[in-house]
Amino acid sequence: xxxxxxxxxxxxxxxxxxxxxxxxxxxxxxxxxxxxxPAFILPAPTAVWAALLSQAPLLLGxxxxxxxxxxxxxxxxxxxxxxxxxxAMHLYGPLEKALYPLLIISQTIPMIALxxxxxxxxxxxxxxxxxxxxxxxxxxxxxxxxxxxxxGGDMYKDLLLTLGAGRRQLFFKTQIPMALPxxxxxxxxxxxxxVIGATIGEWLGGGKGLGYYSRRTAGNLQSAEMFAAxxxxxxLGMALFLAMALLERIILKKRGLLL
Amino acid sequence: xxxxxxxxxxxxxxxxxxxxxxxCCARPGSGDHLSGxxxxxxxxxxxxxxxxxxxxxxxPPGTGTVFHNLSLTAGRGEFVAIVGASGCGKSxxxxxxxxLLEHGGGEISLYxxxxxxxxxxxxxxxxxxxxxxxxxxxxxxxxxxxxxxIRRDGSKAQAVAQIRELLQRFGLSGTETAFPRQxxxxxxxxxxxxxxxxAGRPLLLLDEPFGALDAITKxxxxxxxxxxxxxxxxxxxxxxxxxxxxxLLSDRIYIMAGGTLQELAVPLPRxxxxxxxxxxEFAALRREMERCLYADxxxx
Numbered sequence: 001x002x003x004x005x006x007x008x009x010x011x012x013x014x015x016x017x018x019x020x021x022x023x024x025x026x027x028x029x030x031x032x033x034x035x036x037x038p039a040f041i042l043p044a045p046t047a048v049w050a051a052l053l054s055q056a057p058l059l060l061g062x063x064x065x066x067x068x069x070x071x072x073x074x075x076x077x078x079x080x081x082x083x084x085x086x087x088a089m090h091l092y093g094p095l096e097k098a099l100y101p102l103l104i105i106s107q108t109i110p111m112i113a114l115x116x117x118x119x120x121x122x123x124x125x126x127x128x129x130x131x132x133x134x135x136x137x138x139x140x141x142x143x144x145x146x147x148x149x150x151x152g153g154d155m156y157k158d159l160l161l162t163l164g165a166g167r168r169q170l171f172f173k174t175q176i177p178m179a180l181p182x183x184x185x186x187x188x189x190x191x192x193x194x195v196i197g198a199t200i201g202e203w204l205g206g207g208k209g210l211g212y213y214s215r216r217t218a219g220n221l222q223s224a225e226m227f228a229a230x231x232x233x234x235x236l237g238m239a240l241f242l243a244m245a246l247l248e249r250i251i252l253k254k255r256g257l258l259l
Numbered sequence: 260x261x262x263x264x265x266x267x268x269x270x271x272x273x274x275x276x277x278x279x280x281x282x283c284c285a286r287p288g289s290g291d292h293l294s295g296x297x298x299x300x301x302x303x304x305x306x307x308x309x310x311x312x313x314x315x316x317x318x319p320p321g322t323g324t325v326f327h328n329l330s331l332t333a334g335r336g337e338f339v340a341i342v343g344a345s346g347c348g349k350s351x352x353x354x355x356x357x358x359l360l361e362h363g364g365g366e367i368s369l370y371x372x373x374x375x376x377x378x379x380x381x382x383x384x385x386x387x388x389x390x391x392x393x394x395x396x397x398x399x400x401x402x403x404x405x406x407x408x409i410r411r412d413g414s415k416a417q418a419v420a421q422i423r424e425l426l427q428r429f430g431l432s433g434t435e436t437a438f439p440r441q442x443x444x445x446x447x448x449x450x451x452x453x454x455x456x457x458a459g460r461p462l463l464l465l466d467e468p469f470g471a472l473d474a475i476t477k478x479x480x481x482x483x484x485x486x487x488x489x490x491x492x493x494x495x496x497x498x499x500x501x502x503x504x505x506x507l508l509s510d511r512i513y514i515m516a517g518g519t520l521q522e523l524a525v526p527l528p529r530x531x532x533x534x535x536x537x538x539x540e541f542a543a544l545r546r547e548m549e550r551c552l553y554a555d556x557x558x559x
Contacts, residue, residue: 162359163382163405173409
């Protein structure tokens with residue numbers, strides 16, 4: 001009884017999306033099979049699936065782990081650095097004034113234009129990819145941390161000050177807990193950007209990763225294989241995002257910030 | 260100055276043997292000399308709070324004057340209300356007393372001694388802002404332990420025991436493990452008041468503690484606070500714009516209008532109940548208050 005109830009709820013929630021997805025796939029398949037669109041431009045979904053299965057050892061054994069490593073290492077760097085920077089900007093006013101414009105500028109530079117410089121500096125190593133990931137993904141964490149800490153509220157600050165609290169106590173007792181929702185929003189964006197950053201890094205050069213693979217197959221007009229890699233990248237991004245959302249749920253629930 | 264007049268009016272019972280160099284006089288009707296008004300031998304009265312000639316303005320000098328030359332006192336165990344329209348500077352006055360704002364001119368004395376700059380006043384009086392400001396991620400007990408966590412005096416077990424006792428006294432036992440969102444507005448306000456008590460300061464500043472509650476809940480809390488008040492040795496300054504609330508709860512009222520304070524004694528006997536509001540003396544006092552308020556409003 002409870003299981004069918006749960007199933008019905010999920011169906012109501014995701015039903016429309018699944019119907020639309022199936023409809024799009026059906027149209028796509030028809031268009032590809034009837035030859036309205038040439039296969040090298042848009043391969044049929046079944047062809048993509050077949051390519052995925054035939055290339056599975058290579059994709060899942062070599063390229064996916066490479067991209068995942070870059071994304072996760074980049075995430076650790078971006079999240080760590082972003083958190084420290086955001087907190088430092090919150091705690092020390094002049095630092096905020098000095099750094100905020102620089103941060104904005106760093107985000108307005110087109111990544112593709114800057115990336116060759118990273119290749120020049122770091123070569124085709126893991127480091128050039130991590131540099132791209134870091135530059136793409138650290139910004140949401142800094143903003144999430146900084147805005148979250150600031151959202152702590154002057155009223156709580158006043159209350160704690162009148163209880164005799166110092167800056168350290170203000171920071172740990174109210175500002176950090178209150179920053180958590182905005183902080184996690186930043187982390188969720190960050191982890192998605194990490195996958196994008198890793199892909200861009202691989203496009204620029206190297207010998208491994210889903211980005212490298214998709215570029216190579218695109219060059220050879222192996223559209224089905226390219227789409228298989230893109231499908232994997234999308235799934236990877238979704239999986240990482242969902243993992244982050246789950247972590248957020250668990251922590252906020254434990255902290256009583258979630259109903 | 261005022262207390263001499265007040266003493267004559269209400270004829271308090273004084274206890275000639277001095278306690279720690281203080282003479283203490285019972286608050287009218289309380290029968291408890293410890294909660295009365297205290298004098299130091301050979302000195303004038305010991306006021307928990309004494310403000311003389313206070314002025315405050317925001318912006319550059321000469322502009323944005325909120326108030327000018329305010330004077331106010333509160334004796335030990337007194338319940339003093341400050342009444343005025345919104346925006347007249349009541350909350351600003353509280354923030355100055357609590358040390359959140361620096362005043363322009365004048366003197367502030369706390370517990371019989373000059374209080375110094377704003378930063379030195381922080382942590383010396385208990386301040387309860389308008390919103391309950393309970394931390395949503397903490398249980399009731401942990402919220403009430405916040406003042407102890409910041410002070411760090413004594414053991415945690417002691418602090419917990421003290422909070423539990425207060426919870427019982429406040430009629431809140433059984434809520435320790437609840438989160439604020441699970442409680443009603445009236446309960447949350449009571450817990451916020453308890454946290455203010457737990458700050459352990461003799462002087463409490465309550466900024467419209469019942470302002471956000473509906474009339475029925477407010478009435479309930481008035482009854483509850485009047486009962487609670489009988490056994491408690493605290494000095495309270497209460498901001499309100501509810502005239503009835505001011506009369507019901509306080510010993511003295513300052514009416515704030517046009518940047519000045521006007522004083523009004525409330526010689527109604529204690530213990531009080533909310534039914535007091537139907538007594539003719541109460542109505543007369545209320546009329547007097549309204550006269551003061553609106554006379555000033557016309558001037559402005």
